[in-house]
Amino acid sequence: SQELEQSPQSLIVQEGKNLTINCTSSKTLYGLYWYKQKYGEGLIFLMMLQKGGEEKSHEKITAKLDEKKQQSSLHITASQPSHAGIYLCGADSSGTASKLTFGTGTRLQVTL
Amino acid sequence: GAGVSQSPSNKVTEKGKDVELRCDPISGHTALYWYRQSLGQGLEFLIYFQGNSAPDKSGLPSDRFSAERTGGSVSTLTIQRTQQEDSAVYLCASSLIAGGPLFFGPGTRLTVL
Numbered sequence: 523s524q525e526l527e528q529s530p531q532s533l534i535v536q537e538g539k540n541l542t543i544n545c546t547s548s549k550t551l552y553g554l555y556w557y558k559q560k561y562g563e564g565l566i567f568l569m570m571l572q573k574g575g576e577e578k579s580h581e582k583i584t585a586k587l588d589e590k591k592q593q594s595s596l597h598i599t600a601s602q603p604s605h606a607g608i609y610l611c612g613a614d615s616s617g618t619a620s621k622l623t624f625g626t627g628t629r630l631q632v633t634l
Numbered sequence: 635g636a637g638v639s640q641s642p643s644n645k646v647t648e649k650g651k652d653v654e655l656r657c658d659p660i661s662g663h664t665a666l667y668w669y670r671q672s673l674g675q676g677l678e679f680l681i682y683f684q685g686n687s688a689p690d691k692s693g694l695p696s697d698r699f700s701a702e703r704t705g706g707s708v709s710t711l712t713i714q715r716t717q718q719e720d721s722a723v724y725l726c727a728s729s730l731i732a733g734g735p736l737f738f739g740p741g742t743r744l745t746v747l
Contacts, residue, residue, distance in 0.1 A: 526676075555735060564638075564725065565738040610677070612736075619733040620690050622667075624677040 526547075526613055526625035534631045540599050543628045545611035547592040553614035554594045555622065556585050560607045568596075568609075598630075606632045636660070638739035640726050641723050646745045647716055654732075655711040655742045659728030667729075667736060668701055672722040683709065684732055716746045 525548040535541050545554065552574045553592040569578045574589025582599045598605055608629050612622040639658045647653050659666050668680040679693035684705045694700070698716075703709040713720055723743050727736035 553733060557738075565727075567735045567737060571702045581722040612677075614733070618738075619665075619729070620682050620684065621679050621693065622736065624669075624680070626676040 523564065526611060527624055528609075528611060528625035528628050530628060531542050531626070532629040532631075534633060535601050536633050537602060537616045538600055540597065541601055541630070542598075543596045543630075544598070545594045545596070545613075545625055547613050547615070549592070549613075551589060551592050551594075551613055552617040553619060554585075554587050555612040555614075556594070556596055557610045557612065557624075558607045559610060559627070565610065601630075601632045603632045603634065606630055638726055638728055638737055640724075640739040640742050641728045642742060643740065644743045644745075646747065648747050649718060650715055652712065653716055653744065655713075655724050655726075657709045657711070657726030657739060659707065659709070659726070659735055660730075661707075661738075663728035663730050664706070665732050665734075665736075666703055667727040668709070668711050669725045669727065670722040671741070674685045675691075677725065680711070710738060713744075714733070716744075718746050720744060721746045 529544050556568040559565045569585045573586035577586045584597045587594045608627040610627045612624045643658045666683040666687045669677045681701045698714045701711045716745040723741040725741045727738040728734045
């Protein structure tokens, strides 16, 4: 089965600072999905990347897909307390998205 | 509603009892997924439904687990003879098409005493 490793496992940053979360797959990536989860809540879809070199941005969050390295990064610019939560990457290794595999998450805390 | 809904939000049961968890996907979404999330663990795939195709049950951990999707919409996940290790948050997700983004429900927190 596909292994997805996220790094770091947890992160504490001061408000206003930038940060990057990485997601590395042991298998070919046909699609990479980023989600955010707050305690006690479901997963909120952030972005989906499907093509090598693809980069998407939404507000202050940017995600990139490096197909050759089988890796994706999520970058947050000028972090805010509202960015706090657990960030999860999910990957499709079949090309059909029938069984997405998820990483164990990166817990982000943003201090004032 | 606009999103995926699940019921109940919380379920406490005794070991050995059967439980049913319900998922209402977003209207028109053809694909439906069940995952579970145990404390400190990532999301574990359980089962996938796509249209009228046979479901992908490869993630179901034992034959105590079963799921069905009626009329291509509502899905029910049934756990028979629950065990303490079944305690987890069970998440349902749907997507408009296979390969599209999954939209998750709020989950059902199952506690087996």
